[in-house]
Amino acid sequence: SQTIHQWPATLVQPVGSPLSLECTVEGTSNPNLYWYRQAAGRGLQLLFYSVGIGQISSEVPQNLSASRPQDRQFILSSKKLLLSDSGFYLCAWTNQPGQKTSGNTIYFGEGSWLTVV
Amino acid sequence: AQTVTQSQPEMSVQEAETVTLSCTYDTSESNYYLFWYKQPPSRQMILVIRQEAYKQQNATENRFSVNFQKAAKSFSLKISDSQLGDTAMYFCAFMKHSGGGADGLTFGKGTHLIIQP
Numbered sequence: 155s156q157t158i159h160q161w162p163a164t165l166v167q168p169v170g171s172p173l174s175l176e177c178t179v180e181g182t183s184n185p186n187l188y189w190y191r192q193a194a195g196r197g198l199q200l201l202f203y204s205v206g207i208g209q210i211s212s213e214v215p216q217n218l219s220a221s222r223p224q225d226r227q228f229i230l231s232s233k234k235l236l237l238s239d240s241g242f243y244l245c246a247w248t249n250q251p252g253q254k255t256s257g258n259t260i261y262f263g264e265g266s267w268l269t270v271v
Numbered sequence: 272a273q274t275v276t277q278s279q280p281e282m283s284v285q286e287a288e289t290v291t292l293s294c295t296y297d298t299s300e301s302n303y304y305l306f307w308y309k310q311p312p313s314r315q316m317i318l319v320i321r322q323e324a325y326k327q328q329n330a331t332e333n334r335f336s337v338n339f340q341k342a343a344k345s346f347s348l349k350i351s352d353s354q355l356g357d358t359a360m361y362f363c364a365f366m367k368h369s370g371g372g373a374d375g376l377t378f379g380k381g382t383h384l385i386i387q388p
Contacts, residue, residue, distance in 0.1 A: 188375045197362065197380040198316075213375075242314055246375070258304050258323075258366065260376055262316035 156181035160245045160263035167270055173218075173232040175266050177245030180226065187228040188246040188260065189220055198244065204228060240270045273298045273365050277379035284353055285387050291338075292348045292382050294363030302368035305339065305346045306376065310360040319361070322346065324368075350384075358386045 160177040167173060179185050189201040200213045202220035210220050217236050221229045228245060245263040274297045284290045296305070307319040322330045322339050329337050334354075338347045350357055360383050364376040 186375075190375075192314075198376075198378045200375045200377075203375050244316060246316075258368070259306070259318060259321055260366070261318065262308075265314050265316075267314075 156247075156261070158245060158247055158261060158263040160243075160266055162266060163264065164267045165269070167235050167268065169237060169270055170234045173230070173235050173239070173268070175230040175243055175245075175268075177228045177230075177263055178226055179228075179247045182226070182247070182249060184225060185247040185249055187222060188248075189228065189230050190244045190246060190262075192242040192244065194241070202230070235268075235270045237270050240268055242267055273300070273303075273367065273377045275363050275365050275377050275379040277363055277382050279382045280380075281383040281385070283385040283387060286353060286355060288353055289349060289351045290353055290384065292350075292361050292363075292384065294346045294348070294379055296344050296346065296363070296365050298344070298365065298367070300367045300369065304366045304368065305337075306364040306366070307335070307337070307346075307348045308362045308364060308378075309357075310362065310381070311356075311358070316362075320348065353386050355386050355388060357384060359384060 157180045187204045190198045191201050192198050202212055204210050204222045207222055218232050243266045246260045248260045276295045303324045305322045309317045309319045320330050320332045320335050329339050334351045336349045360381045362381045363379040366376050
């Protein structure tokens with residue numbers, strides 16, 4: 155079965171410091187990968203998605219970047235955090251069209267709480 | 272672009288009662304998927320139920336069922352015999368069929384459901 159792991163679960167970082175959140179999917183190959191952010195009291199906002207290694211699409215211009223160095227690894231980064239980057243970050247995945255299992259359904263990791271102070 | 276609207280910010284019912292959460296959406300797509308996700312206090316996003324727009328039959332999963340009205344662009348979630356563990360934020364979400372899910376999900380703002388003992 156497929157699983158998704160994301161870490162760290164909780165992070166407190168000072169303004170201006172770098173960020174790296176990592177996400178790994180197991181049990182599948184060539185998934186679509188996503189980073190969402192959920193600010194306090196608000197819905198989920200899609201930040202980035204990737205359909206393959208090195209292929210990143212950004213939905214919202216911001217202080218963050220994403221990379222996909224391996225097929226099942228997705229990393230969210232920042233060189234200098236802002237207070238407004240605080241929030242709950244969720245990594246998610248789905249299978250590509252044509253694959254037998256879990257197609258067209260997006261599954262989420264456990265999430266990472268980021269507090270910028 | 273798609274929009275998803277959840278008009279009930281918060282609902283509260285007694286344990287064992289039936290509750291219906293509302294969701295409407297707007298899209299020009301003819302084929303798409305609709306989802307309900309549950310987010311308990313742990314913040315992990317859990318899939319509750321999934322509906323394919325080309326299927327007329329309403330999806331059901333144990334105590335959870337949907338009323339999908341494609342012409343009205345309505346997608347409500349009914350929870351029967353509600354339990355204390357159903358207390359959570361519930362998000363309605365849309366994903367278009369074209370593009371293989373690469374664009375991810377569009378979420379509503381959520382409904383906070385509280386099950387009272």
